[in-house]
Amino acid sequence: MKMTKRIWIHSVVGAATAAALTSVAWAQGAPVKIGVLATLEGPFAAGGADGMRGAELAIRQRGGVVAGRKIEMVRASSNANPDVAVNAVRKLVEQDKVDLVVGPLSGGEGIAVKDYSKTQPNMTFINGGSGAQATTLQNPSPNFFRFNTEGAQWMVGLGKAAVDKGYKRVMVIAEDYAFPYSQVQGFMSEFCRLGGKVPVKAWVPLGGKDYSSVIARIPKDVDALLVVLGGADAVNFLNQYEAAGGDKPMMGGSITVSQDVLNYRGKRRDSLVGTISAGPYADSFDGADWKAFVADYQKNYPVSAGGYPSPSLFALVYYTNMKAALDALEQVKGDLSGGQAKYREALSKLELKMPTGTVKLDSNRQAIGTTFVTEVVKDSKGDLTTRVLRKVDNVDQMLGMKREEFQMGSRDVPACP
Amino acid sequence: MSAAQWRRAMNGGLRHAAGSSGQPPVRVQASAVASGAAAVDPYADSDAPRWLKFLWRTLSARHVLTFGLALVFPFVATPFFTFQVAAQALVLGLIALSLTFLGGYGGIVSLAQMSVAGMAGYALAILGASSTPISLDWPWWLAVIFAVLIATVCATVIGWLSVRTEGIYTIMITLAFGVAFYYLALQNYTLFNGFQGFQKVYPPHVLGVNWRDPLPFYFLSLFWAMAGYFAVKWIVRTPFGVALQGVRDNPRRMAALGFNVVAHRVAAYAVAGFMAAIGGVLMVWYNGLITPGSVNTGWQINILVIAVLGGMRHPIGAFLGAIIFVLLQTFAIDLIDRERFNLVIGVVFLAIVLFSPDGLLGLWAKLRRRFGSDPSVTSPSHRQ
Numbered sequence: 001m002k003m004t005k006r007i008w009i010h011s012v013v014g015a016a017t018a019a020a021l022t023s024v025a026w027a028q029g030a031p032v033k034i035g036v037l038a039t040l041e042g043p044f045a046a047g048g049a050d051g052m053r054g055a056e057l058a059i060r061q062r063g064g065v066v067a068g069r070k071i072e073m074v075r076a077s078s079n080a081n082p083d084v085a086v087n088a089v090r091k092l093v094e095q096d097k098v099d100l101v102v103g104p105l106s107g108g109e110g111i112a113v114k115d116y117s118k119t120q121p122n123m124t125f126i127n128g129g130s131g132a133q134a135t136t137l138q139n140p141s142p143n144f145f146r147f148n149t150e151g152a153q154w155m156v157g158l159g160k161a162a163v164d165k166g167y168k169r170v171m172v173i174a175e176d177y178a179f180p181y182s183q184v185q186g187f188m189s190e191f192c193r194l195g196g197k198v199p200v201k202a203w204v205p206l207g208g209k210d211y212s213s214v215i216a217r218i219p220k221d222v223d224a225l226l227v228v229l230g231g232a233d234a235v236n237f238l239n240q241y242e243a244a245g246g247d248k249p250m251m252g253g254s255i256t257v258s259q260d261v262l263n264y265r266g267k268r269r270d271s272l273v274g275t276i277s278a279g280p281y282a283d284s285f286d287g288a289d290w291k292a293f294v295a296d297y298q299k300n301y302p303v304s305a306g307g308y309p310s311p312s313l314f315a316l317v318y319y320t321n322m323k324a325a326l327d328a329l330e331q332v333k334g335d336l337s338g339g340q341a342k343y344r345e346a347l348s349k350l351e352l353k354m355p356t357g358t359v360k361l362d363s364n365r366q367a368i369g370t371t372f373v374t375e376v377v378k379d380s381k382g383d384l385t386t387r388v389l390r391k392v393d394n395v396d397q398m399l400g401m402k403r404e405e406f407q408m409g410s411r412d413v414p415a416c417p
Numbered sequence: 418m419s420a421a422q423w424r425r426a427m428n429g430g431l432r433h434a435a436g437s438s439g440q441p442p443v444r445v446q447a448s449a450v451a452s453g454a455a456a457v458d459p460y461a462d463s464d465a466p467r468w469l470k471f472l473w474r475t476l477s478a479r480h481v482l483t484f485g486l487a488l489v490f491p492f493v494a495t496p497f498f499t500f501q502v503a504a505q506a507l508v509l510g511l512i513a514l515s516l517t518f519l520g521g522y523g524g525i526v527s528l529a530q531m532s533v534a535g536m537a538g539y540a541l542a543i544l545g546a547s548s549t550p551i552s553l554d555w556p557w558w559l560a561v562i563f564a565v566l567i568a569t570v571c572a573t574v575i576g577w578l579s580v581r582t583e584g585i586y587t588i589m590i591t592l593a594f595g596v597a598f599y600y601l602a603l604q605n606y607t608l609f610n611g612f613q614g615f616q617k618v619y620p621p622h623v624l625g626v627n628w629r630d631p632l633p634f635y636f637l638s639l640f641w642a643m644a645g646y647f648a649v650k651w652i653v654r655t656p657f658g659v660a661l662q663g664v665r666d667n668p669r670r671m672a673a674l675g676f677n678v679v680a681h682r683v684a685a686y687a688v689a690g691f692m693a694a695i696g697g698v699l700m701v702w703y704n705g706l707i708t709p710g711s712v713n714t715g716w717q718i719n720i721l722v723i724a725v726l727g728g729m730r731h732p733i734g735a736f737l738g739a740i741i742f743v744l745l746q747t748f749a750i751d752l753i754d755r756e757r758f759n760l761v762i763g764v765v766f767l768a769i770v771l772f773s774p775d776g777l778l779g780l781w782a783k784l785r786r787r788f789g790s791d792p793s794v795t796s797p798s799h800r801q
Contacts, residue, residue: 041759075750077750080710082614082706083704083708083710084710086704086705090497090500091747094496094501095495108613108614112616112706115616115617139548175612176603176604177611177612205600205603206612
């Protein structure tokens with residue numbers, strides 16, 4: 001009995017000493033823990049997985065080391081619901097004790113995580129893929145940074161392209177939440193200014209399966225449809241529009257004509273050729289940096305290992321934000337002391353060299369960046385891909401309006417019936 | 418009829434029912450009530466107030482121990498564990514408790530309990546303060562009272578509409594109500610603000626305490642969880658509760674005895690709705706927001722999973738189930754490297770239900786039986 005007790009005491013003391021020693025060691029050559037949140041469940045599961053690949057790629061390009069410190073990536077998952085996203089981020093921050101958070105992926109989540117970031121003033125939060133305008137326009141948080149441009153910015157240039165194609169009246173079919181509102185605003189503010197009309201806007205629920213009522217509402221006299229649906233929803237719509245014998249030309253939102261849809265093997269596939277859309281990147285952009293980035297992605301994530309033929313939007317935006325996080329960390333030599341104040345300073349001043357162009361931040365810590373207007377074409381291998389029509393630089397969040405007169409996109413703003 | 422007469426009538430009736438159907442005798446309750454009015458109740462003659470007598474009868478070393486642990490826990494655990502694991506489990510447990518009450522004692526499996534909680538949450542967000550202009554900015558206490566009231570009324574209406582169905586049809590109709598409410602919240606903009614729902618619905622600062630801080634919120638949840646737990650324990654011993662169990666076991670016999678079966682069931686829905694509503698208010702305060710995602714089919718079923726996981730034989734089951742559920746939701750992603758963590762959650766649920774149809778409580782009772790001690794830990798035993 002006595003013996004057991006002694007052994008027990010010894011082992012407790014031993015364990016305590018070991019713990020103390022390791023914590024000292026930890027403080028010296030400590031790895032940087034970066035939490036990454038993406039939607040690995042729910043409607044954006046495929047996009048979330050590719051976002052993770054993008055974030056990981058930025059780490060791999062540095063050999064897993066920044067400023068002499070090893071990078072440790074802690075994954076977290078949500079299902080595009082803001083409450084789940086906040087729970088996941090709270091676990092990263094308070095339980096896993098990460099140094100930085102990169103994420104989340106979708107708009108509503110972004111706003112919720114931004115609100116949470118205010119309760120953790122000594123932490124730095126860098127967006128993942130979320131593109132709601134409100135995140136950086138309404139009550140911006142001093143420690144939430146977004147190095148990707150958002151939904152409205154992504155559509156700048158599409159209005160002009162539509163007019164050039166001869167579209168005068170356009171019907172909008174979009175999912176009913178903040179991100180598509182922004183996308184539609186980005187398109188309409190330019191399209192309406194150039195004299196275009198949008199007689200009908202149909203807002204459909206996210207993850208909806210049945211689009212027949214929307215398809216029935218398409219007026220005969222519109223020239224084209226603007227479809228702002230993501231991933232599986234877009235594929236569903238395409239199927240049903242095809243089955244209903246629809247023949248209007250289409251324009252896509254930034255996440256409509258992503259790899260998710262281009263890889264789609266249904267009947268509607270060929271009729272996608274000629275679809276114009278706008279977004280923060282283009283598969284076929286021939287900048288040397290972009291080509292290097294794509295090659296790197298393909299080498300790290302070949303199709304046989306679950307990757308896409310070329311990186312999706314989510315891979316790019318997660319890559320962008322993770323790269324910004326690491327570049328700034330390199331600049332401050334891995335110094336995250338003093339409540340990360342120095343690090344945030346470096347982030348705000350960062351001029352990020354991206355494969356698509358240079359990105360810098362505005363006073364609300366929102367990116368000013370490049371937008372591409374693209375058209376879907378078929379390449380020699382028979383794969384659908386996009387061709388760049390136009391590249392628009394220095395797109396900011398105000399879409400060319402003054403800050404006073406700017407109104408955020410909603411179901412009814414802007415309007416030009 | 419006095420309460421004692423009620424009890425006598427009920428116990429007599431139940432014993433008959435059990436005997437005639439050739440089942441083992443139904444053990445309605447722990448000792449005091451089950452042994453009927455004829456048995457000696459050691460506290461029956463004292464002058465102590467009724468609630469005190471009730472406490473004396475109900476409390477045991479187990480309760481004191483659990484209560485002690487619950488009190489000490491937040492001072493030992495990290496704020497993360499206090500808030501995200503413990504408080505969330507208590508809130509979800511309270512909502513699941515409403516289902517345990519309905520299912521375990523009323524024989525009604527309703528999938529609409531999360532929707533009722535969501536109605537309370539939405540009512541609170543609409544009447545109280547949030548970052549959305551739709552909110553009416555009422556004082557928090559008024560908003561809470563109305564939120565609970567509205568949700569309870571809605572629960573009663575749901576109960577009244579689905580009361581004449583049995584078994585799987587009840588599940589279907591309550592599922593339908595839940596899905597209808599989800600789509601209403603998702604697609605209505607004037608009142609429910611659609612997909613975006615309501616952000617920044619925080620608990621108030623009262624008495625100089627920010628009730629959203631982990632410690633105060635934990636105790637707030639603990640208070641209401643315990644209130645719910647003891648309310649259920651108390652209700653099932655009242656004449657109403659005993660009659661409800663009679664309705665569960667043999668509605669035709671109860672009707673023949675002159676009980677209004679429909680009224681008892683609707684009342685059970687109302688009581689469960691009240692509990693779920695309080696849980697809903699706490700849930701919104703916990704999340705700080707409410708969106709249709711909080712009341713979708715996934716969550717409706719999660720509440721059933723929690724209740725079944727813990728076991729529906731005893732009110733504590735709901736909380737045990739909630740703890741397991743929250744732990745898995747939070748930490749499964751650490752156990753398995755990639756995107757497959759939902760598999761772990763599924764396998765654990767499957768294993769528990771496979772090895773013990775009565776959930777964790779059943780497992781516990783089985784273990785106790787195997788090792789030879791008193792098998793009667795969990796109270797109302799066999800259902801038909």
